[in-house]
Amino acid sequence: MKINTICRLCSACCPVEVSIENGRLVSVQRVKRYPDSIHQVCPKAQAAAEIIYSSKRLNKPKMRTKEGTLQDISWETAFDFICFKMKEIKENYGAEALGWLRGQASDWGGPWQYVMRLMHAFGSPNAIGNGSVCHAGREALQTFTYGDMSSPDYKNSKCIICWGRNDQDTNPTAYEDLLYARSKGAKLVVIDPVKTPLATKADIWLQIKPGTDGFLAMAMMNWIIKNDLFDHEFVKNYTVGFNFLKKEVEDYSPEKISKVVQIPTDKMIKAVKLYTNNRPACIGEGNGLDMHCQVSQVTRALAILRAISGNLDRRGGDLIPQPVKIKNYQLRTSFWKEPTPISIEYPLFSQYSEKRGIHAMGVLTDAILEEKPYPIKGLIIQGANPIVTMANVNRVKKAFRKLNFLAVIDPMMTQTAEFADIILPASFSFEQTMISNNALSGNNLRLQKKVIEPWEKSLPDWEIIFRIAQRLGFEKEFPWKSVEEAIDDQLQPSGITVKELNKSPEGISLEKVRYQKYLQEGFKTPSKKVEIESSLLKKYGYPAIPEFWDSFSYQGPSFYEKRDHYPLIGLSGRRSNNFVHSQFRHIKSLREKGSNPIVDIHPQDAKERNINQDDSIIISTPNGSIKIRAGISSIVVPGTVRIAWGWGEYSEKYNLNLLTDDSLKDPITSTTSNRVFMPDKKD
Numbered sequence: 001m002k003i004n005t006i007c008r009l010c011s012a013c014c015p016v017e018v019s020i021e022n023g024r025l026v027s028v029q030r031v032k033r034y035p036d037s038i039h040q041v042c043p044k045a046q047a048a049a050e051i052i053y054s055s056k057r058l059n060k061p062k063m064r065t066k067e068g069t070l071q072d073i074s075w076e077t078a079f080d081f082i083c084f085k086m087k088e089i090k091e092n093y094g095a096e097a098l099g100w101l102r103g104q105a106s107d108w109g110g111p112w113q114y115v116m117r118l119m120h121a122f123g124s125p126n127a128i129g130n131g132s133v134c135h136a137g138r139e140a141l142q143t144f145t146y147g148d149m150s151s152p153d154y155k156n157s158k159c160i161i162c163w164g165r166n167d168q169d170t171n172p173t174a175y176e177d178l179l180y181a182r183s184k185g186a187k188l189v190v191i192d193p194v195k196t197p198l199a200t201k202a203d204i205w206l207q208i209k210p211g212t213d214g215f216l217a218m219a220m221m222n223w224i225i226k227n228d229l230f231d232h233e234f235v236k237n238y239t240v241g242f243n244f245l246k247k248e249v250e251d252y253s254p255e256k257i258s259k260v261v262q263i264p265t266d267k268m269i270k271a272v273k274l275y276t277n278n279r280p281a282c283i284g285e286g287n288g289l290d291m292h293c294q295v296s297q298v299t300r301a302l303a304i305l306r307a308i309s310g311n312l313d314r315r316g317g318d319l320i321p322q323p324v325k326i327k328n329y330q331l332r333t334s335f336w337k338e339p340t341p342i343s344i345e346y347p348l349f350s351q352y353s354e355k356r357g358i359h360a361m362g363v364l365t366d367a368i369l370e371e372k373p374y375p376i377k378g379l380i381i382q383g384a385n386p387i388v389t390m391a392n393v394n395r396v397k398k399a400f401r402k403l404n405f406l407a408v409i410d411p412m413m414t415q416t417a418e419f420a421d422i423i424l425p426a427s428f429s430f431e432q433t434m435i436s437n438n439a440l441s442g443n444n445l446r447l448q449k450k451v452i453e454p455w456e457k458s459l460p461d462w463e464i465i466f467r468i469a470q471r472l473g474f475e476k477e478f479p480w481k482s483v484e485e486a487i488d489d490q491l492q493p494s495g496i497t498v499k500e501l502n503k504s505p506e507g508i509s510l511e512k513v514r515y516q517k518y519l520q521e522g523f524k525t526p527s528k529k530v531e532i533e534s535s536l537l538k539k540y541g542y543p544a545i546p547e548f549w550d551s552f553s554y555q556g557p558s559f560y561e562k563r564d565h566y567p568l569i570g571l572s573g574r575r576s577n578n579f580v581h582s583q584f585r586h587i588k589s590l591r592e593k594g595s596n597p598i599v600d601i602h603p604q605d606a607k608e609r610n611i612n613q614d615d616s617i618i619i620s621t622p623n624g625s626i627k628i629r630a631g632i633s634s635i636v637v638p639g640t641v642r643i644a645w646g647w648g649e650y651s652e653k654y655n656l657n658l659l660t661d662d663s664l665k666d667p668i669t670s671t672t673s674n675r676v677f678m679p680d681k682k683d
Contacts (some may be wrong), residue, residue, distance in 0.1 A: 004031070004505035006448040008429030009044045009051065010580045011104065012171045015505070016045060018430065018451045025049050025430055025452050030172060038179045040172035043578045047589050048430070052455060056412050056586050058425030059456035070423070075457070075467075081422055082380075083471045085405040086122065089378040095123030096339035097377040099364060102129045103384025104581060111434065111461035113329040113490070114478075115382065116357045118469045120331040121477045125341035126376065130384060131359030132349070133291045133391075137669035140352040141299035144536050146307065147524025148320050152282035154178045156316035159187040159278035161271075163302065164213065164288025168198045169577045174284070187274045191216070192288065194573060194600075194642055195635040204271045207637060209262040210571050211557055211676045213289060214548045216261045217301035218252035220272045221308065225249060229276045231310025238518055239307060241533025241545065248545045262637070276309065280316030287575065291675035294548070296668040300534070301546040307530040315515050322443040322517075324510060325493040328354050331477065342367040342376065348540055349669045355440075361390070362662060362670040368399035378405035382461065383426065387416040388582040388648035391662040391672040392623055393655055409464060412583070415649055425458040432460035433483050433498075435491070444509045445494070447487075447501035462486065542668060558661035558677035559622055566621060566678035568605065571636070572645040572656055585650035597647040597654045598631040604638045606630065619643060621679045624658035641679065 007016040007028060015031040028048040032039050044051070061078035062070040073081075089098050100119050102112055112129065119127040129136065139149040154160055154177035167175040182188060182201075190202040191213070199205040208216060224230050225246055235242050254272075258265040275281050283306055289298055311317030335341070335351040343350040343360035350358045367376040379400075390396045400406055400419045408420040417423050433450040454460060459467075462483045469478040480486040484498045491497065496508055522528030526535045538544035559566050578594030579585060599619060601611060611617055615630045619641070628643065636642050648655025659679055662672045 003449065003451045005430070005451050006446055007042075007045055007048075008448060009048065010170070012173055013448075014042065014045070014173055015446070020451060023452060025052055028430075033173075034176050034180060038176050038183070040176055042172050043590060043593055044580070044584065047584070047587055050587050050589055051584060052428055052430065052452075054412070054587065057455055057458075058411060058413055058417075058423060059458060060425060061457070062423045064421050075459070078422060078424060079467055079471050082407055082424075082468060085378060085407075085421075086468075086472065089405065090123065093375065093377050094339065096126060096341075097375060098122070098124045098380070099126040099128060099342070099367070099376045099378070100124075100380045100382065101361070101364065101384050101386065102127065102382050103386075103389075104130070111382070111465060112357070113355075114462060114465045114469075114486070116330045116332070117477060118465055118474065121469065121474045122472065123339075125332065125339060125358070127357055128343070128361055128364060129357060129359040130361050130389070131356065132361045132666075132669050132671045133389075133674055134287060135290065136356060136359040137290060137295045137349070137666065137671050138285065138299045139356070140349050140669060141296050142303045143352050144348070144525070144531065144534050145300060145303040146312065146320070146530045150303075150306065150312065150318035150320055152284040153280070153316050153319050154181050154282065154284065157181050157186055157280055157282045158316060159189070159275055159281035161189045161191065161275060161281070161283045162198060162202075163191045163283055163285045165284045165286025166192070166196050166198050166288075166575070167284065167286075168196070169575050170286070172577075178284075187278050189271045189274055193571060193636070193640060196574070204267065204274060206261075206263050206267065206271055209260070209637075210569050210640060211292060211294075212261045214294060214298040214301050214546065215252065215257045216263070216268070217298065217305050218249050218546065218548065219254045219257035219261075219268060220275070221245070221301070221305055222249040222252045222257075223254055223269060223272050224276060224305075224309065230308040234310050234312075235308055238523070239530040239532050240527050241531065242308070244545045245304060245308075245532045248547060251549065279309075279311065280314050281309065281311050282306075282316065282318050283311075288675070291572070291671060291673065293664050293666050293671060293673045295671045296666050297543070297546050297548065304530075304532050304546065307532070312530065313516055313518060319513075319515075320517060320523075321441050322511060322514065324440050324443065324445055324491070324496075326440060327490050327493060329490060330354070330357065340373070342373060343670065344373055346668065346670045348536060348542075360670040362665050362672045365390070365392075365396055365399045365662060368402055369395070377403065379403055380407045380409065381416060381420075382409040385410075385414045385416045385582045385649060387414070387419065388646070388655060388657065391657055391660040391674045393648070393657040393660075394624055395662060409461065411458065414582070415652065424464055425456075426464065427454040427458045427460045431455065431458070432462065433487070434460075434462065435487055443511055443513065444507040445491075445496055445501065446505075446507035447498065449502065537668075558664065558673045560678060562622060563678050566680045567639070568678065568680050569640045570619070570621070570659065570677045570679040571640055571642045572660075572675050573642045575645070579646055582646045582649040585647060595644065596629070597644040597650070598629045599644065600631050600633045600636050600642040602634060602636050602638045602640070603632050605641070606632045619659065619679045621659040621661070621677055623661055626655060626658055627653045643679075
């Protein structure tokens with residue numbers, strides 16, 4: 001039997017055809033949209049059966065004994081224990097002393113809305129996502145600039161800039177659109193410090209110095225404005241603050257910035273000419289810009305670059321979404337209502353979206369260890385692996401050991417689960433029906449349909465949340481007997497039902513894609529225009545216009561002040577398409593097909609340190625060390641090393657976040673510098 005659904009093994013949310021035999025998933029194939037020359041085969045989809053039926057799969061709830069071992073328990077015992085601990089924390093410390101940390105594993109959609117609903121009903125504002133180091137930071141600053149997060153219309157573009165983004169490894173659907181546009185003659189500019197396979201396909205590859213992206217964006221705007229190539233009509237009628245920008249970028253000439261970003265001036269200008277001479281053009285920015293202490297400023301610069309170039313919300317440019325109307329399930333009336341969340345120092349980021357909730361993950365460790373602004377005593381972690389993915393892991397471990405109570409909800413046994421008092425086995429996406437955030441942010445609504453029963457004793461995320469809520473006495477807030485009932489209720493404003501979606505595997509479009517919506521509606525900002533000078537940032541005391549010179553020392557890599565002892569720039573990477581963050585390294589077929597844990601070192605740096613190919617070396621920073629195999633390669637420039645990321649789940653000795661630091665954070669988004677730091681070979 002074959003069934004169409006949505007795959008959620010990664011955030012791409014690809015439509016797939018699933019083959020089922022005797023109730024078991026046998027194979028998963030991405031639905032074809034293009035000819036074989038463009039169509040991308042996903043290795044994770046090919047390994048879906050191996051993932052779902054893995055020996056590392058959690059199949060029963062487990063509780064830690066007094067001796068420290070894990071024993072199997074029933075779901076009834078598990079729910080009783082969790083609810084008892086939640087009530088105990090609330091009684092002794094207040095409901096706000098309980099936190100809920102949400103990651104990507106199994107899904108990022110309806111369950112996130114349900115978690116926020118549960119936590120707010122319980123009385124805690126501290127349902128926290130991981131978006132400060134992935135996506136949400138960029139989304140927030142684009143929202144402050146033009147009211148929402150834009151998406152590049154690769155398919156219809158004549159020039160594509162991939163900036164800190166490699167769709168070949170992370171988003172098969174987007175990469176297919178990119179290849180299609182290239183087949184029609186679209187130009188491609190790749191901005192990446194590493195010579196990726198995508199960079200080799202580009203018309204121009206700008207090998208930027210890590211952490212200097214904001215300077216490059218300002219230099220590009222300097223050249224566009226000086227050469228009178230900005231969209232005069234759009235700037236005049238639909239923006240505010242252009243004259244302030246014009247003055248600010250005067251100090252960012254390509255000639256001057258060339259030394260900062262380490263890109264030849266003529267090559268920089270050639271890339272800008274491709275962008276301005278081939279319209280419509282779009283910028284696909286990615287995770288390479290996340291996990292920097294200056295992500296907010298960089299995002300603002302790129303957002304303004306899109307706007308003044310005349311590419312915003314135009315076919316082939318950067319589209320403003322047409323989101324589906326749904327009910328707000330958060331049950332929170334005000335960010336400032338007591339008790340305030342632990343992210344109170346980051347008020348703009350913590351309330352930029354009614355749907356997203358709080359994503360200032362970087363403050364969680366501080367709240368546990370330093371009890372600022374108040375202590376977190378208990379934590380539920382759902383689909384996240386912070387022992388591998390959060391900066392300064394040794395500090396995270398110390399925080400988790402201090403907790404009175406730690407629960408983990410995950411499909412797999414993880415490094416983080418090893419710290420838990422109780423572990424609940426969650427289902428994978430093929431085992432549960434839901435609507436994902438990916439669908440809700442666009443105008444095509446698709447259902448992720450359950451195609452197999454949950455593995456052994458695992459339960460869908462939604463059911464775990466519903467049963468905890470109902471056991472705590474929140475039957476009124478969680479009245480639904482099934483997830484289909486909950487989805488129908490949430491989608492009620494859209495007029496679409498689960499029954500209708502089940503009949504339409506290709507999805508239901510509520511309206512055609514509309515371009516230049518601002519002509520009738522304006523932008524969703526206080527001024528209804530693109531805010532080059534941001535009224536919100538100005539109101540909260542942040543720079544209203546992006547600037548980088550005054551904060552150059554702050555925006556440098558972690559441990560920049562100790563560069564005499566740690567002279568290299570360490571860069572985290574690569575995000576192989578075989579894996580997702582820290583997931584799936586234990587899957588044999590994916591490991592055999594994918595990259596191995598190595599550190600890429602330029603031949604010049606290797607020679608100076610007497611390092612040979614495949615040597616086992618120790619990389620260290622002031623925070624810790626890892627032991628990893630050397631790969632001598634010119635894909636990185638001298639002075640920069642790229643260290644494999646995500647392998648800390650496979651083995652702690654490869655955990656890159658033993659090296660990173662969390663003492664500095666982006667002042668708006670709380671983002672820590674997981675991406676760039678100063679390491680060297682340990683003597």
